[in-house]
Amino acid sequence: MKSFTQLKGLTVPLMRANVDTDAIIPKQFLKSIKRSGFGVNLFDEWRYKDAGYPGQDPDSRIPNPDFVLNEPRYQGAQVLLAGENFGCGSSREHAVWALDDYGIRTVIAPSFADIFNNNSFKSGLLPIVLDQAIVTKLAEECAETEGYQLDIDLEAQTVTTPSGDVYPFEVDEFRKHCLLNGFDDIELTLQQRFRIEEYEARRRQSAPWLFG
Numbered sequence: 001m002k003s004f005t006q007l008k009g010l011t012v013p014l015m016r017a018n019v020d021t022d023a024i025i026p027k028q029f030l031k032s033i034k035r036s037g038f039g040v041n042l043f044d045e046w047r048y049k050d051a052g053y054p055g056q057d058p059d060s061r062i063p064n065p066d067f068v069l070n071e072p073r074y075q076g077a078q079v080l081l082a083g084e085n086f087g088c089g090s091s092r093e094h095a096v097w098a099l100d101d102y103g104i105r106t107v108i109a110p111s112f113a114d115i116f117n118n119n120s121f122k123s124g125l126l127p128i129v130l131d132q133a134i135v136t137k138l139a140e141e142c143a144e145t146e147g148y149q150l151d152i153d154l155e156a157q158t159v160t161t162p163s164g165d166v167y168p169f170e171v172d173e174f175r176k177h178c179l180l181n182g183f184d185d186i187e188l189t190l191q192q193r194f195r196i197e198e199y200e201a202r203r204r205q206s207a208p209w210l211f212g
Helices: 094-104 115-124 130-144 175-179 183-188 195-207
Strands: 008-013 080-083 107-108 126-129 149-153 159-160 166-168
Touching: 080 130, 094 166, 107 130, 107 166, 115 126, 115 175, 159 195
Parallel strands: 008 080, 080 107, 107 126
Antiparallel strands: 008 149, 149 159, 159 166
16 A cells, blocks of 8 residues: 655645545446556546446547546646545445545545545545635635645644645544555554464464364
């Protein structure tokens, strides 16, 4: 898993409440269990005017010029500002994978759906909760200022605006540790591989019949 320490990223506002995982990545694109290749279909039904299907040539699509991610000024965005209850709906991890594959490293919202929040930390995406008034203020500044970038510091747990305003955020210490070091569940387990190997060696001696 990619680690997350600091990020100064171009920011895009998508201030819709209750954005569900089917809107983030529609169900027809869930056939792969790889974590890559989903970014082109992020927000597919909002991003394009034609119907999308797996394996489609993205250059043949008809983009929706009114959707914020299609605006030239937001190309390459890494920070997404969103409305409350972001990531509600189904438990699909693909929603987080699509955001990450597109290039989004952090989502800032007043609240997140629990499963989406958990999936984000397990996949290297940082969900940040700030008050509704603050997120709205950031979105207004972003819309008014082309090239607007937010500075995210996970170690310090702060969001800093171009004008120097600093907003602290809370994050679970264990999840913070995992993100800073790039540890997913498997990598966390492998941190104890020597103890696991020692245990297996002892078991081979005490109960050899278990190992054929």
